Amino acid sequence: MTQSFEQKGFYKLSWLQRIGFGAGDLAQNLIYQTICMYLLFFYTDVYVLGGDVAKSAGLAGTMFLLVRLVDVLWDPLVGTFVDKHNPKLGKYRSYLITGGIPLTILAILCFWNGFAPSLVYAYITYVGMSMLYTLINVPYGALNSSLTRDTNEITILTSTRMFMANVGGLCVSAGVPLLVATLAGKDLPLEMALFMGLGSLPSFIFMPMVPAIKRKVGKKNMFYIFLTVAIVGMLLLYIISKMGTVKEHITLVYIAQFIKSTGVIVATGYMWALIPEVISYGEWKTGRRISGIVNALTGIFFKAGMALGGVIPGWVLAWTHYKAAEEAQTLPKDANAWFLTMLIFALVGLALLVFCFSQTKERVVMDEKETKNVKVSDLWREFLHNGPLRVIALFFITAFAMMSVGNAAGAYFMNDLELQTPMAQEGIRWLVCIIPALLLLLAMFIISKYQLSDELVDKINEEIEQRNQ
Numbered sequence: 001m002t003q004s005f006e007q008k009g010f011y012k013l014s015w016l017q018r019i020g021f022g023a024g025d026l027a028q029n030l031i032y033q034t035i036c037m038y039l040l041f042f043y044t045d046v047y048v049l050g051g052d053v054a055k056s057a058g059l060a061g062t063m064f065l066l067v068r069l070v071d072v073l074w075d076p077l078v079g080t081f082v083d084k085h086n087p088k089l090g091k092y093r094s095y096l097i098t099g100g101i102p103l104t105i106l107a108i109l110c111f112w113n114g115f116a117p118s119l120v121y122a123y124i125t126y127v128g129m130s131m132l133y134t135l136i137n138v139p140y141g142a143l144n145s146s147l148t149r150d151t152n153e154i155t156i157l158t159s160t161r162m163f164m165a166n167v168g169g170l171c172v173s174a175g176v177p178l179l180v181a182t183l184a185g186k187d188l189p190l191e192m193a194l195f196m197g198l199g200s201l202p203s204f205i206f207m208p209m210v211p212a213i214k215r216k217v218g219k220k221n222m223f224y225i226f227l228t229v230a231i232v233g234m235l236l237l238y239i240i241s242k243m244g245t246v247k248e249h250i251t252l253v254y255i256a257q258f259i260k261s262t263g264v265i266v267a268t269g270y271m272w273a274l275i276p277e278v279i280s281y282g283e284w285k286t287g288r289r290i291s292g293i294v295n296a297l298t299g300i301f302f303k304a305g306m307a308l309g310g311v312i313p314g315w316v317l318a319w320t321h322y323k324a325a326e327e328a329q330t331l332p333k334d335a336n337a338w339f340l341t342m343l344i345f346a347l348v349g350l351a352l353l354v355f356c357f358s359q360t361k362e363r364v365v366m367d368e369k370e371t372k373n374v375k376v377s378d379l380w381r382e383f384l385h386n387g388p389l390r391v392i393a394l395f396f397i398t399a400f401a402m403m404s405v406g407n408a409a410g411a412y413f414m415n416d417l418e419l420q421t422p423m424a425q426e427g428i429r430w431l432v433c434i435i436p437a438l439l440l441l442l443a444m445f446i447i448s449k450y451q452l453s454d455e456l457v458d459k460i461n462e463e464i465e466q467r468n469q
Contacts, residue, residue, distance in 0.1 A: 017359050020355060022163065027356065028136065028168070030172060040060050042338055057318045061311045064307070071299070072303070075134055075296045075297075079294075083290050083291070096354070110122075111339050113338075141275060143360060151457055151458055166204070174197030177192050206262060222266070223267055230259075232259060263440075264406075285385060294386075322427065323424075395447055395450075
């Protein structure tokens with residue numbers, strides 16, 4: 001009997017289901033992007049980590065590195081656990097609820113000033129928050145490949161997901177400064193909010209166009225084009241910031257930031273669509289569809305990148321003798337305002353995780369026999385035998401290092417940069433412009449080694465289905 005496309009796993013989803021899936025990324029960005037973009041500033045200028053203004057940036061950078069090393073051990077355990085178990089609420093989507101509630105609590109506590117300047121408290125809350133984020137992010141990453149095998153549908157899902165992720169990014173980047181200032185009773189930092197918001201704004205223009213752009217120029221060429229655009233924007237931003245104060249040339253700064261963000265958003269947004277491809281490739285090679293394992297690996301990769309990207313800003317700021325400027329008026333230092341801001345963002349994020357849970361349903365997953373045989377060693381075996389996955393590993397490390405460096409430094413770039421010493425100013429410029437540009441050049445070389453074309457992926461999925469009949 002001939003199977004229908006849906007029986008083969010080539011499901012078409014409704015727009016409500018696509019938006020529901022994307023709500024999971026929106027939720028995670030509201031919570032985790034707030035941590036990534038503003039926790040370093042909170043630690044150096046509000047919490048004053050360790051009680052030493054001069055050393056707080058270095059202490060924060062070291063903490064970010066050590067927490068990411070913990071993730072290297074934690075992520076494979078989570079991936080194996082997820083693939084070995086089938087919770088009643090859903091193999092992958094159940095963690096949106098069971099992990100989402102404690103994640104919300106720990107994220108809020110990261111911005112609580114009650115135990116300032118305790119280094120121990122900062123470690124406990126940040127480590128706990130990071131581990132809980134993994135418990136959601138790994139199964140969520142596996143969720144899209146469990147919804148359908150259709151490559152066009154996966155592209156639409158990824159575009160929807162990244163569009164909504166950037167909605168979250170926009171709300172965080174522009175919204176946090178505005179909300180903190182409002183809650184602190186200060187003037188609104190509109191220039192900073194616009195600059196930070198331009199880091200996400202191009203997604204609303206270009207991410208819906210990604211499927212058409214990919215069809216027109218091809219997958220690799222799309223990466224090359226937009227990585228180049230990002231590098232050009234970064235170099236322009238550096239040159240403009242050297243021409244005088246940032247506010248003197250604010251319009252040019254906005255233009256350069258928009259160009260940079262356009263390239264970054266498309267190139268790093270589409271990389272998530274490659275994950276289902278390498279999952280299918282692994283299933284084609286080994287006969288096992290271990291989505292959780294693969295997403296645990298990608299979790300290790302992007303957190304390795306975040307480890308590199310997280311430690312660099314803190315250490316560069318420490319090396320260039322950054323100190324919180326008392327005269328700086330752009331971002332308020334009101335601890336209560338920061339706590340309430342994180343509280344609001346985290347609770348909205350939790351509500352969106354519940355919505356994502358309600359709109360998703362796994363259809364393409366391992367059978368019970370395969371589930372029981374999953375082991376932690378499968379993670380490294382998959383890495384050794386899956387060539388495309390190794391390419392994605394290096395790309396993720398490089399891309400997330402670039403994003404982590406740039407995101408963390410943006411608040412310092414717009415927070416009255418001219419009040420810092422010339423050496424500290426130059427360090428901040430390198431964090432925003434030069435170091436990310438060098439990392440993107442490396443990313444461009446790495447993606448040139450990726451060998452899975454759309455035609456090959458379609459052929460692989462067809463062969464898997466024929467083998468499974």
